[in-house]
Amino acid sequence: MKTKKVLWGAGSILIIGLAAAAVWWLRRPQVITFSDDSKVTLLGADYGKLHVPPTVKAPAAFTNRALLQRGGVSFATADDMLVVWIRQEYDSGQWHNFQYYLYDKSGTVCVGSSGMNYDIRTHPNNRIVGIEFSAFPRRQGKFLVGIQENGNGGQEMSGQKFVISNPARGPFTKWTAESLPGTKDDDDLSVTLTRLVFGADTTYNRNQDNADDPVNKGVQATFNVSRNGKPVTNWKPVSIVTSDATGNHINGSANNQWQGKDDVATYQWGLWPDEPAWKIKFEFSQQTDFAANELWTVQNIPVQQGRRQDFYNYARNSQTNAVVAETYLNGIHLKIFPAKQFTDVGPNSQPQGVLVIQSEPTLLDGMRMTIVKLTDDQGNDIGYWSGGWNGSGTSTLYQFSLRDVAGATNLNLTIALHKSRFVEFTAKPEKAAAAQ
Numbered sequence: 001m002k003t004k005k006v007l008w009g010a011g012s013i014l015i016i017g018l019a020a021a022a023v024w025w026l027r028r029p030q031v032i033t034f035s036d037d038s039k040v041t042l043l044g045a046d047y048g049k050l051h052v053p054p055t056v057k058a059p060a061a062f063t064n065r066a067l068l069q070r071g072g073v074s075f076a077t078a079d080d081m082l083v084v085w086i087r088q089e090y091d092s093g094q095w096h097n098f099q100y101y102l103y104d105k106s107g108t109v110c111v112g113s114s115g116m117n118y119d120i121r122t123h124p125n126n127r128i129v130g131i132e133f134s135a136f137p138r139r140q141g142k143f144l145v146g147i148q149e150n151g152n153g154g155q156e157m158s159g160q161k162f163v164i165s166n167p168a169r170g171p172f173t174k175w176t177a178e179s180l181p182g183t184k185d186d187d188d189l190s191v192t193l194t195r196l197v198f199g200a201d202t203t204y205n206r207n208q209d210n211a212d213d214p215v216n217k218g219v220q221a222t223f224n225v226s227r228n229g230k231p232v233t234n235w236k237p238v239s240i241v242t243s244d245a246t247g248n249h250i251n252g253s254a255n256n257q258w259q260g261k262d263d264v265a266t267y268q269w270g271l272w273p274d275e276p277a278w279k280i281k282f283e284f285s286q287q288t289d290f291a292a293n294e295l296w297t298v299q300n301i302p303v304q305q306g307r308r309q310d311f312y313n314y315a316r317n318s319q320t321n322a323v324v325a326e327t328y329l330n331g332i333h334l335k336i337f338p339a340k341q342f343t344d345v346g347p348n349s350q351p352q353g354v355l356v357i358q359s360e361p362t363l364l365d366g367m368r369m370t371i372v373k374l375t376d377d378q379g380n381d382i383g384y385w386s387g388g389w390n391g392s393g394t395s396t397l398y399q400f401s402l403r404d405v406a407g408a409t410n411l412n413l414t415i416a417l418h419k420s421r422f423v424e425f426t427a428k429p430e431k432a433a434a435a436q
Contacts, residue, residue: 038090
């Protein structure tokens with residue numbers, strides 16, 4: 001009898017030990033290690049407006065985003081947001097950057113992150129980050145997060161993915177899709193959406209080892225566009241917001257190709273196609289043939305030499321800089337400042353200079369500023385791209401990065417200030433034939 005008790009006791013200990021090991025195995029940290037030994041560890045995920053790292057106690061009554069960021073502990077978002085908390089560790093002697101992508105559990109479609117916040121108290125090469133996602137498959141119990149490492153050693157997409165338990169799963173309503181083709185109007189512009197496809201090939205190649213990875217895929221929308229009843233090809237979608245009935249919303253920008261009378265726009269990111277319908281809001285912007293009352297031409301804008309590192313002070317102190325020309329266009333007060341040619345960049349570095357235009361007040365949503373023509377004093381075209389903007393509600397500085405202004409003394413500029421058109425469709429995407 002005594003022997004049986006000993007055996008039962010030993011068996012109980014073994015069972016408890018096995019159960020404990022099983023619990024540890026299920027709860028063990030998820031870690032992804034890259035070929036250069038840098039690694040990322042999943043700490044947890046939360047959903048809401050206040051986001052606190054799982055290893056840090058939440059501060060009392062913190063609601064101000066700026067205070068939260070300065071505290072380096074937590075942060076707030078204006079809207080409810082999914083935040084995935086991750087620890088990043090890597091060699092401090094090398095530059096590193098990590099990109100995060102969220103997939104549905106079957107790996108059909110993914111979206112990119114919409115923001116990142118750092119816990120500033122941690123060491124630069126061993127830090128906690130909060131990755132924001134404005135969209136995730138909310139009807140699913142679990143989903144996946146894949147990581148791409150960019151560093152001095154090159155680019156690498158993780159072979160494994162983190163498994164995240166959905167912190168915001170719940171019942172949601174369902175939208176009803178409209179039939180295609182469908183036509184929507186805004187003012188004098190009429191847009192017909194003839195086809196919407198997910199899983200379409202794009203020009204992006206983020207995962208070079210797997211062409212079929214959804215991170216390389218996008219959404220393709222095919223349009224017919226007319227203005228005042230006549231087909232036009234000088235309007236294209238410049239921004240796209242996709243939303244669904246579960247509360248997801250995500251922004252994208254399109255790569256346009258004209259195929260006859262059809263405008264084929266391919267963009268990232270879309271949402272999960274198992275939803276009955278998406279709402280897709282397109283901002284269409286005119287590209288050429290602007291009206292005379294939308295145009296402003298300025299001749300002989302001086303090109304001044306200066307260091308690139310000084311430009312940011314120049315931009316911040318624009319109120320004290322000389323104004324080359326100013327006017328009112330479509331109710332907006334515009335000012336142009338002298339262009340800058342950087343003296344501290346190499347001949348193959350970009351940009352080579354910058355042009356700054358100020359608007360008072362800030363351009364409202366739906367108003368766009370477009371450079372129609374930019375040449376030097378010899379009539380040569382100057383290459384450029386939008387370098388961003390900064391400002392407040394009262395005024396904004398729009399910066400255009402210049403590709404090559406070597407030897408130029410003056411610039412000639414024509415800009416257009418024009419209004420966009422907005423159309424929204426409720427549609428069900430179909431699967432791209434190439435992805436079947």
